[in-house]
Amino acid sequence: MIRNCQITDSPAIQKLNKKELGYNYPLDQTTNNLANILNDPQHHWLLVFMDDKSQDINQRISSC
Numbered sequence: 415m416i417r418n419c420q421i422t423d424s425p426a427i428q429k430l431n432k433k434e435l436g437y438n439y440p441l442d443q444t445t446n447n448l449a450n451i452l453n454d455p456q457h458h459w460l461l462v463f464m465d466d467k468s469q470d471i472n473q474r475i476s477s478c
Contacts, residue, residue, distance in 0.1 A: 415463070415464050415465075415466055416461050416462070416463050416464075416475070417461065417462060417464060418459075418460070418461060418462075419448070419452065419460040419461060419462050419474065420452075421445065421448060421449055421452060423448070423462055423471055423474075424441065424444050424445040424448045425441060426462070426470070426471035427444060427448060427462070427471070427474055428440075428441050428444040428445075430471070430472075430473070430474060431444065448460075451476075457476075457477075458477040459475075459476070459477055460474065460475070460476045460477075461474070461475040461476070462474050462475070463475065
């Protein structure tokens with residue numbers, strides 16, 4: 415399922431960024447950055463793909 419990203423997704427996004435992109439940002443910085451993006455009216459969208467069964471977030475999709 416694809417849905418809008420929420421601030422509570424920051425731990426999963428932090429893990430995805432580290433695993434898939436090699437970004438080793440601390441969780442608090444990831445949460446702050448995500449809050450800034452979600453509150454920025456100039457940012458078009460930020461979505462996550464969540465597995466229907468496990469409810470794990472497997473991907474993030476963004477556009478600036």
